[in-house]
Amino acid sequence: MVKRFKSMEGKQLIYESYNRLLERWEVDKEEMDIETGYGKTHVIISGNRANPPLLLFHGTGDNSAMMWLLNIQELVKHFYIMAVDSLGGAGKSEPNESYLKKFDLAVWVDYILDALNINKTNIAGVSYGGYMSLAYAARNPDRVSKIVCMANYPSVKGIKSHLLILRSVKVFLPEILNPTEENAVKLLQKLTGPNSDVFSLNKEMMKHWLYILKYSVVSKNKVIHFDNEAMSVFRDKALFLIGDSDRVIYHPAVIKILNDNNLNYKIIKDVGHAINHEQPKLINREIIDYLLVSA
Template identity: 30%
Template sequence: MSRAVFKTEEGKDQILRFYDGMLKKYPIANQSHIDTEQGRTFVLSAGEPENPPLVLIHGSGSNSLAWMGEIEKLSQTHRVHCIDIPGEPGKSESVRFDSTREAFSLWIDDIVKGLKLKKPLIGGLSLGGWAAIAYAISHPDKVSGVIALAPTGIVKPKTGFLIRTIFYSMRGEKGIRKLLSIMFDGEPVPEEVVEFQLLATRHFHFRMDTPSLFTDRELQNLKVPLTYVCGKEDYVFDGSKAVRRLNKINPAIRTALTDKGHALTDIREFLL
């Protein structure tokens, strides 16, 4: 069921003004929209058209600004397309579609067709990683590979993480800074990230559902190269447990356990 996600139009405008202000710092990226069955989708593209295509999908409660620290270097070797998930605090249509594999796969397929991409590599963070894996399972002939950074769908979230997230979010700026510090595993958090998170907490209804787990059979029969990356100190998932599951189910899946937390965006070293 689709539903509006911004609390007020004024709040939506504040978030989009912040987004536009940040985009001015990255003039190498071209802006466009693709019409999909799940809503009009905002796309940031960079790199030479003849470069191999790379599609990047952000996580829940975020937008393509999550990749801005990486897009310049990635665009030197790839034609990069960062896509805003409809129903998240970005520049795509501001209604949320259901968190089903069918819905997300249909959306990604519309993007791939709309951009006229031939077997792109797809990278995704958290919810975006789950969506990329789901698309690879349902459309293996349309993907060259997947790099999933701390994706949902491999193991269940840690007990109580959502309650702790709500608790910190209700404590104003101090709580948001504490939450981000945990997500970044104590690494310095850019002030732009703090400012965006404060805006989103005030003006946006976050996604509360958890996407489904992938079955052993689905992961065993995966026909697309998959790289799974997770932090040892991930706030949301037990990365070690996820790696053990994947290694046992399908040794062909490349796994990496980093020293970082959940806020992973550097995929360059894992490019297939």
């Protein structure tokens, strides 16, 4: 049994809030569950099937309803959207025992794309969702057109990689250990730049964030380091967007990795880790321009 929530009451609160956020997408959509070898995967489908496909991955402990709330109305005009609730996250996907024992991200994404009859897709992901985008492209580059990786970077082997991970974990402490309403606000302020009020001004989104902190169980995510072959894939297919106020990701060592591997990246001014929430119009334009205009 994969425990995703601390209580049934907490799960119910998160799901009810999830549904309210999804109503605020204000686009035509279909929710569907795809059976995979690792459990039921919940996907929100929206947009014209004739448009280029775009697979969306949210971050750790998050879900699609909240992650793409401020982006979906613009993105759906240009893409056939497939927003995935990751297994082990605070969404509606339900992992099985195989998820804990032998989860393979590339195989899991293949299940999703095959079920939707998508041979090749664009991918966009935020935070750990950015890592998922990269990890899949590294394994199955022929099924990926382009990637927009937000608030993340391709990790490489070395002592600095461990230090960077430790640094990012420290950002969440001590607030994550005592998820009160006050600490939820403090943590958001640490994770965001000058535009942190985007959450406080949206009461439902703020409530959802608090519910996730209080009632969800964050799964342990495996991260692999990428080799030169993977970097060559990213060089051809990926755009990295990082906020200059991102205390989790923005660091000289990260910029060095991007420069050393001649990767395509942009540093977004006055933006933190919640990059697509803090500057949704700008980020929407970056995604659309990279995936379509430069195609």
